Amino acid sequence: MYLLELGGEDDAFAAHEAASAAADVRRIAPGLAVANAIDPARVRGLAYTHRANDLLGRTDASLESARALLETAPIDREGTVAVRATDVHGSTGVSTERAERELGQVLVDRGFGVDLDDPDHLLRATFSAGRLADPGTNAADETGDLLTPADGDEPIGERVSVCALGWLASESVRDFGTRAPTDKPFFQPGSMDPLLARAVTNVAGARPGATILDPMCGTGGVLVEAGLVGADVIGTDAQRKMVGGASENLAHYLDRDEPSPIGVDRGTWQIARGDATRLPLVDDSVDGVVFDAPYGRQSKIATHRLEDLVAGALSETRRVADRAVVVADRSWAGEARAAGWELEAAFERRVHRSLTRYVLVLA
Ligand SMILES: C[S@@+](CC[C@H](N)C(=O)[O-])C[C@H]1O[C@@H](n2cnc3c(N)ncnc32)[C@H](O)[C@@H]1O
Incomplete structure (x- = not known):
């Protein structure tokens, strides 16, 4: 399973584009989606997906939960590591510096060496919270009229809180x-x-x-x-x-x-x-x-x-x-x-x- 880090302001559109490079794309939180498989070469050419990560696990958007997840997750990798954290749209208030430090320490405790400049494996820790826009948002109804909440409306849908940990697998080229x-x-x-x-x-x-x-x-x-x-x-x-x-x-x-x-x-x-x-x-x-x-x-x-x-x-x-x-x-x-x-x-x-x-x- 892969985690996709989406870009831009319209996750539904980003996920639709991502489906050209990944199988079975589903949005799980603002700015984040999961997919069953990816084509790494095609991910490099995506506009509104920044990265695809090999998903290690997912929990709620708190550093404590992220640490607990990383302490127990099975890791079949060898070599040096680094951790990079993101708080999507500043939605969770999690300190990304602290997350990088503490999750890095968990990996050191598990026997990994750290190389911040050129690691063999980069662990992405993504935190996101908010309402997950309904899949129907931005879809067209029978008449072709677009169903979009009016300006200022709360997006429709479930409130979610997600931390996803994953090893960077492919990045889009931002040129x-x-x-x-x-x-x-x-x-x-x-x-x-x-x-x-x-x-x-x-x-x-x-x-x-x-x-x-x-x-x-x-x-x-x-x-x-x-x-x-x-x-x-x-x-x-x-x-x-x-x-x-x-x-x-x-x-x-x-x-x-x-x-x-x-x-x-x-x-x-x-x-x-x-x-x-x-x-x-x-x-x-x-x-x-x-x-x-x-x-x-x-x-x-x-x-x-x-x-x-x-x-x-x-x-x-x-x-x-x-x-x-x-x-x-x-x-x-x-x-x-x-x-x-x-x-x-x-x-x-x-x-x-x-x-x-x-x-x-x-x-
Ligand atoms: C909005 S522009 C396209 C801009 C383009 N996507 C770009 O990035 O430059 C629309 C184009 O349609 C062309 N056009 C208008 N009527 C046309 C026709 N009957 N057949 C072919 N092209 C036509 C215009 O000359 C114009 O270049």
Whole structure:
């Protein structure tokens, strides 16, 4: 069993992304989930999971209980150790320094040597307390309306108090800051930030050997992240300027011989000018689609009304793939169903006061 340390503000979305790298993911406390198995290489490419730990045991969020757990847990490891503790969102008030010291002492008493700089095994002690958001939160109801508590509401669900101890097994590579949209060779307002782009490509199925399409690729933000986790990528955009700019960005990040930062071969890429409602692709030719629909104010650039553009793109993507993730400024769940998709999940991500992004996972 593994413990996943989630990042970001939306655990349900983080857990959904984590399911692309782990089996049977279940949230157990704010910021924490467990899984039955992990793919360590894929964990390295996750956006909203920081670490996966080989679970030693779990108890309530107090240092006394954590100590008692570590004193008795079976440990079949040899070599040097170090302990790192985290109090998720400062929710438990447990002193992480004291936890590291006292749990380190338990390991010394059990015969381990300590090496704080380069240990053979790193024990993660994670403490978290709060209400576990109901799995239904952020899920879509029958009509496709999103069920989310109003601002200021207490999250629904059980109150939990958890300390989980586990040996670090795999960590995600936190290099997203090096790909801020404004630092890329080609930038346009409206580019997707690389964290969200990585998460949605993972949810769409990006991985070595898979082909991912973004039919409205803009600057190529989504495709860069898919290519860095090893997927071969295809992009189209209605604007000539975007086709040139996305090509520049993809060449910059993907045309390199060395493996990507997560340690896989970078994917190949193709970009063409095209209309998302009439894709130049044969049926079932890609594994997953991701698109970031234009927002109301940007829709003039297309020759379609926004509703027709999104409906047309949804039905074309259904023709070429059986999995898609759509990011937009509103829920297009009704249009997605009309195009033959089923809604696997839906999430709302508040970007700032006047912009909420909707993420629909379609299958
Ligand atoms: C919100 S932007 C995508 C941003 C992109 N995810 C990024 O990171 O840069 C939407 C894109 O849809 C494109 N677009 C609009 N109508 C289109 C159509 N009919 N077919 C293809 N692309 C279209 C626009 O040119 C624009 O680049």
